[in-house]
Amino acid sequence: MTSGTSLLSRVQNDRNVLGLVFLFPAAALLVVFLTYPLGLGAWLGFTDTTIGRSGRFVGLENFASLLRDSVFWLSVWNTFIYTAVASAVKFGLGLWLALLLNRNIPFKSFVRAIMLMPFIVPTVLSAIAFWWIYDSQFSIISWTLVRLGLIHHYIDFLGDPVLARASVIAANVWRGIPFVAISLLAGLQTISPSLYEAATLDGAGSWQRFRHVTYPLLTPIIAVVMTFSVIFTFTDFQLIYVITRGGPMNATHLMATLAFQRAIPGGQLAEGAALAGAMIPFLLAAILISWFGLQRRKWQQGGSDA
């Protein structure tokens, strides 16, 4: 046996080395397609790069400039409203839908499959559909209501700042509900029926069963689902870009859409990167909150605080 083969066989049998080898492809993918772009984006935010010119380090200048920009603050405000309202509604409706689907209803699998539709349709297509639904001249909603004699003028869904915000939030909710509902449904199904039987024998009503059996056992899933839901909503881009372009008067501009508008069509790469970077603290906060929430619940051990 030569020393070469013994080294090779030792390497082949070394779990640590093998682990690294097997880890390499995934790690390389993550570094190339995730870490590097993210790092580059963060770096660009501290430079004065434009599309045609590589920049130099300017420290916090971009951020200072954004702080003085009314449109930036409007987009921050819009993003918070959008995320808060859409996430809350998605959670409420999603949980309700999950509870309904968890019962024995006719055509159960068919109904569950149908419910996934909004999630399956490419976002841009559903955004275009909503664009038509909200059209100032051709809205199907306005048309129906006018035909029914309930209103006399077409609703200016996307022209009025408040209505425009509500309209894009509604579109986001429609699209996001399936994710919440299906995930929570999966969680519901892990709850053993015997717990409900025991609770019923103890005389618990349906609200008490939900409050003291369903809710505590579902909490870990809720934390994960809502973390993802908040992140998806906070970083939404396509719906806004197709339906309003951030208009009217920037009333629907989110941080993500404004970052794109300034970085690419506007050519101010550094400013756009800074704007996108400004989203990171908020996202980190959302992740940390849920992470600590998860720790407390000790869900990995399958235990609970109760």
Place this chain on the structure above:
Amino acid sequence: MSKMTRREFVKTTAGAAAGVSLGASLVGRAEAADLSYKPEKGAKLRVLRWKRFVQGDEDMWMQNTKKFTEKTGVEVRVDNEGWEDVRPKAAVAANVGSGPDIIIGWYDDPFQYPDKLLDLSELASYLGKKYGGWYDICRRYGTRDGKWIALPLGVVGNLLTYRESHVRAAGFDGVPGDLPGFLKLCQALKAKGTPAGMALGHAVGDGNDWVHWLVWTHGGKMVDDKGNVALNSPETIAALEYAKELYPTFVPGTLSWLDPNNNKAFIDGQVSLTNNGISIYYAAKNSTDPKLKEMAADINHAHFPIGPVGRRTEFNQITSAMLFKHSKYPNAAREYLRFMWEWDQYDAWMKAAIGYVSGPLKAFEKSTVWTVDPKHTIFRDLAGGMLDNGYAYKLGAASAAVMADCVLIDMVAEAATGAQTPKAAVERAEKRALRYYKI
């Protein structure tokens, strides 16, 4: 023309002698002193261009490209994409240094990355000499420090499109050429239930086109000729006061309009006057629907009214070809551009798009596309009556950033709807502009 003796170029005659089979009929009238470039061996080109609304444009462009390939053997792949997708893609290509050889982009794109573009001065001066000279506006959008960094393809006209019968019913023979008259017309149209409508949402094309005209024709401007932000002026306030009176005459919902909205509303008969390219007329005229054909007969075009400045101050979408330094076959690319800009190809293309794009060179005014239908004629010399979005200073990163941020559209929308007073709206816009025109 001493540069023409450089080795990479050959006289067209030599090129023709080198075995170009289609020869005479294609090269056409001014064969004699032509410039021509000899494509590199095995050259292949990738071209990215916009397409929009008018099918004839895309078809004829592809047909001309095919002709080029037959003539030179150079394979050309043309990607026709939605017009707003070209900008980001061009930006990416410029930044990473690879991608299409030629990109036909918009507005001041070339000024965002002038260092990434090849000099086209020789080709531009040849075309200018041959075809009656470039319009000044094309020179502004094509040159930087006296060097041609892009080859203007033309101007996508944006004028007033209106229904003749509705304007007559409102008591006018045509669209008045002055601001008070235009306002009266819009008020009368509204009273008759056949309102006007112009986009005030983030409509990158139609929205920008009319609000720039509005500010300029009152004498307002974003920057003075030294590059200082000069928006906050009595002239701009006057423009916003005018917008405040004009907006209530519009069909409801214009605040949400993006570029396609006015086309749809006009074709549906809900709007009787709007600002647009020739594409509405084109769609109606080429429709198989008899009702739309009837509407086409009733559609006409007019210039925007002229305000206190006393001259045309229109704003149209201008489009230019850029040749990138990362191209491996710059001579093939130059030859492609030359071929497409020559009369035979350009004229056929203009005709196929019934004048959707007005020529960048004065001789193209002679095309019969402008006389075959009197409703085309007004689009003939649009490049002659427009200003650029950097007016009254240079085009550059700041002008591009300010327009992409919809600063003027938002300003007019805020004032017109009463969300802000004209004074507050202009101050807000000024602050936004100052973030880019800071140096």
